[in-house]
Amino acid sequence: MRKNFGAKPFVYPQPVFIIGTYNADGTPNAMNAAWGGISEVKEITICVDSSHKTAENFVQRGAFTVSMATVDTLVACDYVGIASGNDTPDKIAKTGWHAVKSEFVDAPYFEELPMTLECRVISYDTDSCRLVGEIVNVSIDESVLNENGKLDIYKLQPITVETMSNEYYSVGEKVGDAFRSGLVLR
Amino acid sequence: MRKNFGAKPFVYPQPVFIIGTYNADGTPNAMNAAWGGISEVKEITICVDSSHKTAENFVQRGAFTVSMATVDTLVACDYVGIASGNDTPDKIAKTGWHAVKSEFVDAPYFEELPMTLECRVISYDTDSCRLVGEIVNVSIDESVLNENGKLDIYKLQPITVETMSNEYYSVGEKVGDAFRSGLVLR
Numbered sequence: 001m002r003k004n005f006g007a008k009p010f011v012y013p014q015p016v017f018i019i020g021t022y023n024a025d026g027t028p029n030a031m032n033a034a035w036g037g038i039s040e041v042k043e044i045t046i047c048v049d050s051s052h053k054t055a056e057n058f059v060q061r062g063a064f065t066v067s068m069a070t071v072d073t074l075v076a077c078d079y080v081g082i083a084s085g086n087d088t089p090d091k092i093a094k095t096g097w098h099a100v101k102s103e104f105v106d107a108p109y110f111e112e113l114p115m116t117l118e119c120r121v122i123s124y125d126t127d128s129c130r131l132v133g134e135i136v137n138v139s140i141d142e143s144v145l146n147e148n149g150k151l152d153i154y155k156l157q158p159i160t161v162e163t164m165s166n167e168y169y170s171v172g173e174k175v176g177d178a179f180r181s182g183l184v185l186r
Numbered sequence: 187m188r189k190n191f192g193a194k195p196f197v198y199p200q201p202v203f204i205i206g207t208y209n210a211d212g213t214p215n216a217m218n219a220a221w222g223g224i225s226e227v228k229e230i231t232i233c234v235d236s237s238h239k240t241a242e243n244f245v246q247r248g249a250f251t252v253s254m255a256t257v258d259t260l261v262a263c264d265y266v267g268i269a270s271g272n273d274t275p276d277k278i279a280k281t282g283w284h285a286v287k288s289e290f291v292d293a294p295y296f297e298e299l300p301m302t303l304e305c306r307v308i309s310y311d312t313d314s315c316r317l318v319g320e321i322v323n324v325s326i327d328e329s330v331l332n333e334n335g336k337l338d339i340y341k342l343q344p345i346t347v348e349t350m351s352n353e354y355y356s357v358g359e360k361v362g363d364a365f366r367s368g369l370v371l372r
Binding site: 001002004006007009010011012014015017036038041042045047066071074075076078079081082083094095103115117128130134135136137138139140142150153156159160161162164165166167168169172174175176177178179182183 | 187188189190191192193194195196197198199200201203220221222223224225226227228229230231233252254257260261262264265267268269280281289301302303314315316320321322323324325326327328331335336337339342344345346347348349350351352353354355356357358359360361362363364365366367368369370
């Protein structure tokens, strides 16, 4: 038997993206967004309500970064999703994060968040809240790479948010290889 | 030190969505899609290339379902992402899944996948591959609910796909509560 929950925005797993931008005065800002994902080979789409300071910022500079929230940075990542850059100008100072200007776009990433997509704004529609960004570069700190130079997901420890109960979860164990189905090989 | 990977579609965690549709002759079809996510309170956006049989189907019927791939169904979920409905009309028969018509939209879900978003097509753009769906209902099998009637993520066991190494991972342990940052409460 299935239970019907109505029209709800529930998917699993859902990412926790930290969007980095510069305020007009050059101070860094960040917010937390769970509604979004890859939308093309070099493109990410995220729903960002126009009331956010972040929206004003990426429209002005034409750029933003997207870092993965992690277990180690969970409290601060949660905080930047609650406090607003509109009334808390020292938001990043409170996290203790160190902002670094991206080499590729006019937006900051944060040293404490080891994996970042550096993006240029392709379009932003305030009605639908849809921000579409061109992924110009992905940068990953060497501390979370494995011996083959690829991402080690256990070192990165990205988190996912479960919005029915408002809980964060880590990534678990490897359960299989992708694009190698036994049903095809059989 | 950061390593630059260039313009790549890497985010973590990334979902594994199983899109259910009806073929023109009424047989069920399914495909696996990782590029997408919630885009508004009652809206999901997924990138579906127009070469997929699924794209033809949801355009014709104006509807589709999105189920979460799970650890238990991993091999079949991977299979529907490799085999094409264009040249394998018996794709669903091979998975062993049992298709059930949604109560709400003209598309099937599959008994073996316990959580499903039932969606109407709002728009589909073949150029950008962007499918936008209105979430009409979320249905979840009681077998994966907890005693409070909410989803038990450990019973559902949704998977995530890591596309740098093409591996599937389960969801790990609870690491915190969302929207309750200690930095704000302090």
